[in-house]
Amino acid sequence: MTQKFRCDCPFTSAIDILGDKWMLVIVKQMLLENKTTFKDFTESDEAIATNILSTKLNLLEELEINTKTHPPNNINSILFVLTELGLALTPLLVELAIWSDKHLREFHPEIQDGDGLKFIRSNKEGFINNIINSYRQKWTAIQ
Amino acid sequence: MTQKFRCDCPFTSAIDILGDKWMLVIVKQMLLENKTTFKDFTESDEAIATNILSTKLNLLEELEINTKTHPPNNINSILFVLTELGLALTPLLVELAIWSDKHLREFHPEIQDGDGLKFIRSNKEGFINNIINSYRQKWTAIQ
DNA sequence: CCGGATCCGTTTCGATACTG
DNA sequence: CAGTATCGAAACGGATCCGG
Numbered sequence A, B: 001m002t003q004k005f006r007c008d009c010p011f012t013s014a015i016d017i018l019g020d021k022w023m024l025v026i027v028k029q030m031l032l033e034n035k036t037t038f039k040d041f042t043e044s045d046e047a048i049a050t051n052i053l054s055t056k057l058n059l060l061e062e063l064e065i066n067t068k069t070h071p072p073n074n075i076n077s078i079l080f081v082l083t084e085l086g087l088a089l090t091p092l093l094v095e096l097a098i099w100s101d102k103h104l105r106e107f108h109p110e111i112q113d114g115d116g117l118k119f120i121r122s123n124k125e126g127f128i129n130n131i132i133n134s135y136r137q138k139w140t141a142i143q
Numbered sequence C: 001c002c003g004g005a006t007c008c009g010t011t012t013c014g015a016t017a018c019t020g
Numbered sequence D: 001c002a003g004t005a006t007c008g009a010a011a012c013g014g015a016t017c018c019g020g
Helices: A010-016 A021-032 A039-042 A048-060 A088-106 A115-122 A125-143 B010-018 B020-031 B038-042 B051-064 B090-107 B115-122 B126-140
Strands: A066-069 A079-082 B066-069 B079-082
Touching: A010 A021, A010 B020, A010 B038, A010 B066, A010 B090, A021 A039, A021 A048, A021 A079, A021 A088, A021 A125, A039 A048, A048 A066, A079 A125, A088 A115, A088 A125, A088 B010, A088 B038, A088 B079, A088 B126, A125 B020, B010 B020, B020 B051, B020 B090, B038 B051, B051 B066, B066 B115, B090 B115, B090 B126, B115 B126
Parallel strands: none
Antiparallel strands: A066 A079, B066 B079
């Protein structure tokens, strides 16, 4: 792995990695939206440019947050799958979702407190584990 | 507030806000390093340029993540203080700290699992509340 | 001295077109 | 499908200046 982000302070190092819109977007899409192929990411609403996508996917791989595999029946296709280190970002993404809900409601009071977030808050740990286990079942087995 | 970050998907909107190195760095410094004045931020290790700092502080204020106040005895000085919406980012920053510790150890196995992170994990909620309450006592009273 | 604003060279981003 | 190449646009960041 490159030493690009090597820093004496791990916190700062992590901010260098995750304080980047596309890194968060890609991890979110992998974890929560079942995106695995290059095409999946380019077709998303966020419309990431192919050159940026390529750069970020390689960077995530260097950082061992994701890894490349092939689907068993199609050697030509490439799947981008989260590693355990990548899956360990789930709690962070869940907190991001909770905060974004709060932030949205701050500026749009007409939006009611949905049941979805209440459910998450009532059993955060279970919710996180569900996401991780579900992801593992879908993709980790392929490797 | 501007509609700069208005988006149908609150998650994406939050990523636009927090998927920015400086936004995370500034919030971290306010919350965990007791930085409050413009000078405090410029003197930090991260060495943010003054023009960037100014831009980001104004953006954070528009988003109602922080707010400006004056210390009671010095009307010329300006304090940048987190709002409740800003304080609500504490769980996210704690998860970032936990992940960054994991990430660091991934690439530097010689580093042992310190007791610090173990303590945090054993009582995450209490740890988060401590940070928030401590911050409120220090700064919120001033307003 | 503090809290910026302005200027300007450098870097990075991002849309599109193109390729194996 | 999974990327490069190119090139204009935007952001960054260092230096400097300015008002209170």
